[in-house]
Amino acid sequence: MKQDESKNGNHRFTRYFRSADKTNYESTRSTLGERLILYGLIAIFLFITFSPIIWIFSTSLKQNQEAMSFPPKLIPEDPTLENFVFVLTDPALVKSLSNSFIVSIGSTLLSVTVSALGGYAFARFEFKGKNLIISIILGLFMVPVVINIVPLYIMLADLGLLNSLFALMLTFQILIIPLNILLLKSYFETIPKDLEESALLDGCSRLGVLRRITIPLSMPGFAIAAVLSFRFAWNEFILAVVLANHPDSTVFQVALYQFISLYRIDWGYLSAGITIAIIPVLVLMLSFQKNMVRGLTLGAIRG
Numbered sequence: 001m002k003q004d005e006s007k008n009g010n011h012r013f014t015r016y017f018r019s020a021d022k023t024n025y026e027s028t029r030s031t032l033g034e035r036l037i038l039y040g041l042i043a044i045f046l047f048i049t050f051s052p053i054i055w056i057f058s059t060s061l062k063q064n065q066e067a068m069s070f071p072p073k074l075i076p077e078d079p080t081l082e083n084f085v086f087v088l089t090d091p092a093l094v095k096s097l098s099n100s101f102i103v104s105i106g107s108t109l110l111s112v113t114v115s116a117l118g119g120y121a122f123a124r125f126e127f128k129g130k131n132l133i134i135s136i137i138l139g140l141f142m143v144p145v146v147i148n149i150v151p152l153y154i155m156l157a158d159l160g161l162l163n164s165l166f167a168l169m170l171t172f173q174i175l176i177i178p179l180n181i182l183l184l185k186s187y188f189e190t191i192p193k194d195l196e197e198s199a200l201l202d203g204c205s206r207l208g209v210l211r212r213i214t215i216p217l218s219m220p221g222f223a224i225a226a227v228l229s230f231r232f233a234w235n236e237f238i239l240a241v242v243l244a245n246h247p248d249s250t251v252f253q254v255a256l257y258q259f260i261s262l263y264r265i266d267w268g269y270l271s272a273g274i275t276i277a278i279i280p281v282l283v284l285m286l287s288f289q290k291n292m293v294r295g296l297t298l299g300a301i302r303g
Helices: 002-060 082-089 091-124 130-142 145-159 165-171 173-188 193-201 206-217 219-235 238-243 252-259 267-287 289-302
Strands: none
Touching: 002 267, 082 091, 082 267, 091 130, 091 165, 091 173, 091 206, 091 219, 091 252, 091 267, 130 173, 145 165, 145 173, 145 238, 165 173, 165 238, 173 219, 193 206, 206 219, 219 267, 238 252, 252 267, 267 289
């Protein structure tokens, strides 16, 4: 009897371990399948994202005749830097590139400053109509840019600001400030009020609290706001081509349009210009990458 019980016990243990091994194998196989699917989706996403950039860079290294050849080739037969040399030495293009930097940096500073004050007011003060004003700001961000072109053109013409870089800095705020106010408002709300109240009790002014405590603790949020502001201002084409089409105030995105004519497109020069235009935004995003990831993560946790 004892031997039978011992055999039955051994069989039960054997079945248990076999069942556990089978479960672990199925779990491992399921995990491996999920990873393969995930990696496959990531590979497809990376291909869709980077293939146009790689193609543009490849075209920028080709002679114009080779760039228009069919069938197209990804790797240039005779790589050249002539396209980049032309874009970076042409006086009009260099002037437009300088204008783009001036407008983008000025728009970023103006937007972040105004948005910080507005976002802080919405985050820390209670006043009548607050939610309505926030809804209006969000609604302004949803309005298409083309709707504002005619009234903006008339207003700037009456003020004598057409074809000026300052006019572009001001008008770009329509695209930037509403989003940045809501972004910084959400970030300011993650900072405990007790820190500010302690500083106020010690005699610090409200602006002093904002400058010495709130802003230093909100640098990830400011990094996101700055990158978004610069990108909007740097890439904007419609407002720039309508409101500042004089050679002295033309920005780089508009200047590149000269390579597109009715019967011909200079693909080499155009691709070189696009490659150059990508670099500032790419460098800015890589520089603020850690702060941006931290800011987006905190915003996601709060949401």
